Each structure stands twice: as structure tokens, then as C-alpha cells.
Amino acid sequence: MASLPRLVTAVSSTAIRLCGFIFLRWIPGHHFVPMIFTSLVVYLTSFWSLRQNQLPPRASNGRDRSADRKSKKHSDSLYQGNEDSMLKTVLTGLPSTRSPRLSLVTALFNIAVALLTLDFLIRGLTIYPSAEVSFSRIGHVSPTSANLLFRESDQSQLPIVVSYQEVSLLTPLKWVEEGTVYKVDNSTDFTATVTLKGLKPSTQYRYRLSNNKTGSFTTAPQPGSPQANRLSFVTSSCIKPNFPYNILSHPLRVPGIESMTDAVAKLPLILRPAFMLFLGDFVYIDVPFRFGSSMDHYRSEYRRIYASPSWSASSADGPAIDLPWIHTLDDHEIENDWSRGNRTAPYPEAADPFQHYHVAANPPIPERSFANPEEVTYFSFVNGPASFFMLDTRTYRSEPSKPNSTILGSAQLQSLLTYLSTPEPEGVRWKIISSSVPFTKNWHVGTTDTWGGFLDERQTVFEAMWRAERELNVRIVLLSGDRHEFGATRFPDPVLNLAPSQLQPDTAGLGLHEFSVGPLSMFYLPIRSYYQTDDEDVSVKYVPDGNSKFGLIEIADGVDEADPDAAAPVPVRSSILTYSLYVDGDVVWKYRLSIPLDRDTATGATTSGLGDNTHLPRGRVLEDKISRESWDIVVKKVVGRLEGLVRQGVDWASDIYHKASL
Secondary structure: OOOHHHHHHHHHHHHHHHHHHHHHHHOOOOOHHHHHHHHHHHHHHHHHHHHHHHOOOOOOOHHHHHHHHHHHHHHHHHHHOOOOOHHHHHHHOOOOOOOHHHHHHHHHHHHHHHHHHHHHHHHHHHHOOOOOOOEEEEEEEOOOOEEEEEEOOOHHHOOEEEEEEEOOOOOOOOOEEEEEEOOOOHHHOOEEEEEEOOOOOOOEEEEEEOOOOEEEEEOOOOOOOHHHHOEEEEEEOOEOOOOOOOOOOOOOOOHHHHHHHHHHHOOOHHHOOOOEEEOOOOOOOOOOOOOOOOHHHHHHHHHHHHOOHHHHOEEOOEEHHHOOEEEOOOHHHOOOOOOOOOOOOOHHHHHHHHHHHOHHHOOOOOOOOOOOHHHOOOEEEEEOOEEEEEOOOOOOOOOOOOOOOOOOOHHHHHHHHHHHHOOOOOOOOEEEEEEOOOOOOOEOOOHHHOHHHOHHHHHHHHHHHHHHHHHOOOEEEEEEOOOOOEEEEEEOOHHHOOOHHHHOOOOOOOOEEEEEOOOOEOOOOOOOOEOOOOOOOEEEEEEOOOOOEEEEEEEEEEEEEOOOOOOOOOEEEEEEEEEEEEEOOEEEEEEEEEEEOOHHHHHHHOOOOOOHHHHOOOOEEEEEOOOOOOHHHHHHHHHHHHHHHHHHHHHHHHHHHHHHHO
């Protein structure tokens, strides 16, 4: 039986290594850091004690040599039962009774794990404060304008002259001076936004600033033009630099941005994305630790992301920073699971850099926002065949799972319902709603932080969406992030009265479709927490693994089959949306939705007997490279469901305690 000191040494050593691996490679949770360093203190103390007891007594004189030999023999026999092989010493962290060097190696290994943890925590903060970072980027692009945002803290560079030029393969065209910025200061963290105006639709431009910042972009198509029948864009969420941790990597490197840049560069020119729709958690102010809640702390997190060398990663289209990005807000840009409105600290401090770095270059707010325009952080725009409504599911939400809980707030809800009921211009076939958190309640861990905690409001929104699909000849697609996993879910219109066979888990079919994807560059959960429990949220596909995931959405006119399951499918001219899921740079799953451009032909071609509402064809899986379940997936599912049950039990006990204390 092992002695208590040896047991303490082995357990503390195992805790250091296990927690270190999880923290640096799986999940950078704040609980692991104190566990690592506390275990290190315990380990070094017990390790030193064992080493001291293992040292043989010092020889005194000739008369004592015999006694020394007897003592050494007794000592050897004492430890003989616990004699450590080289492998055992390395694995357990216990000191070797025969090799001081091996003892030193195993101790240094544990110290190294703690030092790597410390490096991940503070190297980016201390060595790269990024106060002097200078960059420029394009935000929202319309047919005739583009929002250009830049940061320049070097006052000697002022004034900043902004110019642009149409890209021509024949002869260089003249530069057009858009304007001059004479002042940038700390009030906006040295950022400024300039709108380039008077541009031509569907035209490539380059811009330059007098501080040597340059870039390029392409304007959106003119509504009603042939180019307006096509659109391609990417979407994802969640960024944490240098994770999974790599000691050889730059601490601000974002591998997911580079992976996405490489994947996009391989696409045909016609499929190159027009923009990135980023659905929140651009910074993680509280992961693994919040080092402060002041405005300066929040600003510094944004600066560090924009100081990442990954933005300079080049492709055939140029550096990654040239892709226009538009943003929504989520909790880690404020505080985990934030639901305390826009007046409570630290929201005002967190909103400041979000306003200057993202909102300033975002699309316009809805025409009918039902609120003071200066306080609106939800947006709406049209690009080609699709119109977009970008929700803010953090700023206006109340506490979830309470009577009259709201995730949108009254003004945003009214604005969204107005948008849904408004017919789109000719040629716009898709209404795309983005949310930072998933609509589905199929995730059973942290459900109340999603729309699953606001089911009454979700039902109101869904009813408006189903009505719009029935009456406006559009199709609605939901995009979301937050979960660090991918989940495709459909929400069938109850009017369709679908048969049970069409509501089975992991099936393509009819209904509103949600594609929730993340992270772009962060951890993924090692358990399985997404599964279908009723007929309201029908699971289509679940892909949890992958540190870098994003979706590529392509919309284009083509020919689709109104009812591919019919005995003689009828081809129908359609607007077709293809969703491609990329995991770690590779396409692993593709799904197709379509909306017939000739509604009468499509309805007449349908023979399934489901009624007139089937003018919207079923979704279809085009490609699936996800491997079948193995034993480890089954284990992860069981763990995920157990965690969900535990959380439900804790919530139940908390509710009982709360009611009893009233």
C-alpha cells in the first residue's frame, strides 16, 4: 500500500498534467488555473519531502561503516516495494529512488506545465498591449458605398487622407479623394470611419490611406441586375487567439482566420464570399480570466485581436483583412451569459469599443427601428437575392425563463415583426435572420441562455416567420453562433400537419431552417449536448468537433426539383441556397434549400399531398463526410445528457429554495 506522501505526490502531479492539458488544449476555463498552481505547490512540497527521506545517511568513520551499510540495506528494503521504474516515475511524477536525474526531469515537467499555463495567460497581455496598433478594414458594402474603418494612434500621421480607385486590368484609373480626417483621439480609441460614396455596383475597388494602409473590396450588385441573383458569404462566431495553445505560435495568432482564408482562396472566383457575417464573441474578456472591467480593458481586447498577424495571412484575393466583416454582439464581449440590460455595469464599458470598432462600420439600422437611432444595435440590409436582419440578443434581454421574459426587447421585437411582414423588392427571395445565440432548444446545456429561455417570444417570432413564408413567396433562414458546435435544425410550420415519419431526428425536410456554427477559432465541447426531444425542433445535423468551423452560404438561380421524391421529379427554375460546413478547413457537409421562381409550376409538381404550402421544397443533404458514431461518441453523449440532468436538478433545487425564501 502506498504511503500517504507518495499518494499526495502522485495525485497532485496527475492534477497538474490533466488540468494543464484540458486548459491548454480543450477548454481554457478559469477553474483550471488555480487547480494547476495549487497542485504545483502541493506537489513540490511532497516531492521535496520524499526526496529528503530517500537520501542515505552520511558516513561518519570506519567504525560506523558497518552500521551505515546496515542502514542503507534497511533503507533499500524499505523502498524496495515501491521501487519506481523509469516509466512509472515519468508518468506519476514520483521521485526515483535510484536516479536523481530522472526525479529532476519529472519535477521539471510539472513545473513546465504550470509555466506554459502562465505563458498562455499573460504573454499576449504583457508583451503585446497593442496600444499602438494601426489597421484599416472594410465593413458594410452597398452597391454605391463602402464603410471604411481605420485606427491610427500616431498623431504625426494626421491628417489622414482617404482615397479610392477602381481596379482596371487595362490602364490604371485615377485615384479619387474621398476625404480627410484631421482628428482621431482617445474618445474613439483613435478609430474613425469614412464612407466611400459614389461607387459603381459590382465593381472592384482598392483604397489607400496616407498612413500607408491599403486594401481592396467589391461593391454589392445593383438590385434587379443579373448579378443580383447571386450571393456568397461566410458566417461563424467566437475567437480566442492561440487556442489550442501552441508555445511556438504568436500569442495573438488566430488559426481559424488563416484556415478560413486558405479555404476561401481555393473557391472559384464566382463563389468568393462578399462578406463575413460574424455572430458574436469577437473577444473573450472573461476567458480564462477577466483582468479588469474598465473601458480600457475592453478596448485593449479589441486592439489585440486586430493586432493579430493572422489578418495579414494572404490568399489569391489578398490578406484576410480585405474580407468585409459585419458584427453582432454576444455575451463574452460583455460578461458570460449576460442578461442585465444596457445600463448595468459593465455593459456601458463593453459597448464603447463595440461601437467604435464594429457598429461604426456595420450596415444601417432598420428603417423602422421603433427606438432612438443612436441606441439601436440591430441592423438590416439587402445584398443581391437576400435581405438580412441582424438581431442583438444581448443588449435588451431580461432574465430568462421568467414570466414575460424578453430576449429582444419590445422595440427590437416590433422592428423584427415589421421586417418579417414587409414584402421584399422584386428579385429578393430570401429573408436571413442572424442571432448570436441559437433559436433551437435542442442544446440541453446552457439552454436558458439561448432562445430556449424565451420560448414565448420565440413562438411569436416563429408564427410571423411561418406566415411570411406562406404569404410573401420568400424563404426564411436562421443563422446563429455561440455554441462552439454546429447544429442544423428545422422548425416545421404546424399548418403542414407533417406525418411522424417526417419529424424524425437527423432528417432533412420541411420547415424554417437554422444553421448554428462556431467557433471560428476556439475550443469545442468534448461532450454531446444536442439532441431532439419533441416534434417542434427537428434535428437535421449535429457536428460538435473541430476548433475551427464556419459556414459558406451560396445563393444562385438554377434548376431544382420541386419534389425530388416524386416518381417523375419536375425540374423547376429556382433560387437555390447551398450551405457548406467547413471544419478545420475542409468541407464536411452540404445542404440545399430552394425557392421556386415559378410558384404555380412548383405547387402543381408536388404530389406528396401536403397541401399548397409545399411550394417550398424540402431541404436536402448534398454531401456528408461525417463518420458514423463510434464507442467514444456514445460515451460523450451519455456524459452530455448526465450533465444536462445535473443542471436541471440544480435549477429545480434553486427554484424551490427561491420560492421557499419568499
